[in-house]
Amino acid sequence: MTDGSTIGRLPGPASRPRLDRRGFAAHFADASHLLWLIAAGIVADRHLAEDIVQEAAVVGLRKLDTFDPDTNFNAWMGRIVRHVAMNHRRKRQRSRETGLDGAPIHAPAGHGAEREGVTPAGQLAAGHEAVFDDSVLAALTAVPETARACILLKTVKGLTYDEIADILGIPAGTAMSHVHRGRKIMRDRLTPERTPRPA
Amino acid sequence: MIDAYLDGLLDEDDRRALERRMEAEPALREAAELQRRIDEALCRSFGVETAPRMAAPKPKPRVARRVWAYAAAAAIVFAAAVVVLIQSLQGPATQPWKARPPAESFASAYQQELDAGFTPGWVCETDQEFADTFDRYLGQPLVLTAAPGVEALGLSLKPVQSRRTMAVLARVDGEPVIVFVVRPSPDQAPPPRVDEGLNIFPIELDGVAAYEVTPLDQPRVLELLKEP
Numbered sequence: 001m002t003d004g005s006t007i008g009r010l011p012g013p014a015s016r017p018r019l020d021r022r023g024f025a026a027h028f029a030d031a032s033h034l035l036w037l038i039a040a041g042i043v044a045d046r047h048l049a050e051d052i053v054q055e056a057a058v059v060g061l062r063k064l065d066t067f068d069p070d071t072n073f074n075a076w077m078g079r080i081v082r083h084v085a086m087n088h089r090r091k092r093q094r095s096r097e098t099g100l101d102g103a104p105i106h107a108p109a110g111h112g113a114e115r116e117g118v119t120p121a122g123q124l125a126a127g128h129e130a131v132f133d134d135s136v137l138a139a140l141t142a143v144p145e146t147a148r149a150c151i152l153l154k155t156v157k158g159l160t161y162d163e164i165a166d167i168l169g170i171p172a173g174t175a176m177s178h179v180h181r182g183r184k185i186m187r188d189r190l191t192p193e194r195t196p197r198p199a
Numbered sequence: 200m201i202d203a204y205l206d207g208l209l210d211e212d213d214r215r216a217l218e219r220r221m222e223a224e225p226a227l228r229e230a231a232e233l234q235r236r237i238d239e240a241l242c243r244s245f246g247v248e249t250a251p252r253m254a255a256p257k258p259k260p261r262v263a264r265r266v267w268a269y270a271a272a273a274a275i276v277f278a279a280a281v282v283v284l285i286q287s288l289q290g291p292a293t294q295p296w297k298a299r300p301p302a303e304s305f306a307s308a309y310q311q312e313l314d315a316g317f318t319p320g321w322v323c324e325t326d327q328e329f330a331d332t333f334d335r336y337l338g339q340p341l342v343l344t345a346a347p348g349v350e351a352l353g354l355s356l357k358p359v360q361s362r363r364t365m366a367v368l369a370r371v372d373g374e375p376v377i378v379f380v381v382r383p384s385p386d387q388a389p390p391p392r393v394d395e396g397l398n399i400f401p402i403e404l405d406g407v408a409a410y411e412v413t414p415l416d417q418p419r420v421l422e423l424l425k426e427p
Binding site for chain 2: 021024025028029032033035036037040046050053054057058061129130131132133134136137139140151152154155156179180183186187190191
């Protein structure tokens with residue numbers, strides 16, 4: 001005689017054991033570069049990104065029971081990193097926009113990405129990589145945050161749009177659109193004869 | 200289309216069609232080339248070799264271990280205090296305890312430039328362009344005034360002391376001279392003045408520090424660097 005509810009509670013033959021701390025550490029080490037890219041893309045700060053990934057690891061460890069070992073660890077942690085990074089970004093935006101006295105403050109003119117400026121590729125000596133790299137980083141700051149993360153995952157990690165979508169929790173078509181639009185923004189900023197274009 | 204081409208996502212027919220278009224349309228070809236360079240730059244800046252090494256946080260130690268950790272930390276602090284006391288009694292240390300001696304970096308960067316033919320990364324055509332370049336990379340506009348015997352060659356970005364160290368390449372009476380201009384950080388000790396046949400002369404400008412690395416006995420370029 002069989003009892004459906006009892007069978008339902010039995011582990012299936014293909015299900016994997018729950019992830020323990022040691023297993024988490026191993027998966028985390030493998031995923032750390034990818035997770036760092038997500039954070040760096042969202043907050044546009046490689047050092048803060050490191051802190052965010054560590055903070056996300058603490059969150060991940062705390063929620064280890066909720067991780068289904070039959071699913072993708074990178075996607076699970078990627079979403080946690082994205083969530084933590086977005087929170088940091090929101091906090092930072094709030095602190096920039098509002099001073100202690102509540103009066104709105106703005107970044108000084110010529111500060112940050114604007115101040116960094118972009119050296120058009122055509123003005124650079126061929127092979128002078130450091131200068132070009134700086135210009136590329138400045139251009140990257142002009143790209144919206146999720147698009148930045150998509151671009152880094154696509155370009156640096158070589159992920160497919162389906163993989164990016166899974167990791168960031170967005171549709172694959174949106175990931176593709178982010179990458180295309182973001183790259184276009186960067187090319188426009190790095191093209192020597194930058195001319196205003198109609199919207 | 201360019202993205203799909205560079206990502207290798209086009210099928211054979213589309214790839215050939217796009218390549219034919221690129222032959223006919225220089226703007227399209229340049230855009231593809233620019234995108235390729237951008238992708239390479241992103242890989243250089245964010246590749247796995249530049250990423251921080253990260254490990255999952257370790258569980259908190261038990262109380263008994265924590266006591267030992269406190270005791271060990273106290274012992275290290277005590278030992279460090281003794282070392283500092285002894286050093287202060289002996290006079291200034293000959294080697295700063297910072298991991299990277301900056302003077303060696305300047306000297307080796309100077310040598311690297313010599314080995315590479317002493318050719319600048321780029322040349323500024325006007326004072327304004329020169330000032331803008333310093334403003335962009337160091338947050339401080341500077342100009343280089345003219346002087347007899349000093350031939351300014353151009354600028355290079357060198358990762359010495361900081362990633363954004365600007366090197367001004369010049370020839371002074373025919374000798375190769377470099378002025379490294381950096382935004383100083385408080386934990387960096389100033390470099391010594393002499394290093395293996397080279398003289399290193401420091402100067403502080405408004406918000407930046409400049410170091411002239413020269414085989415000559417006197418700095419000749421530093422005094423020419425001024426705010427516009």
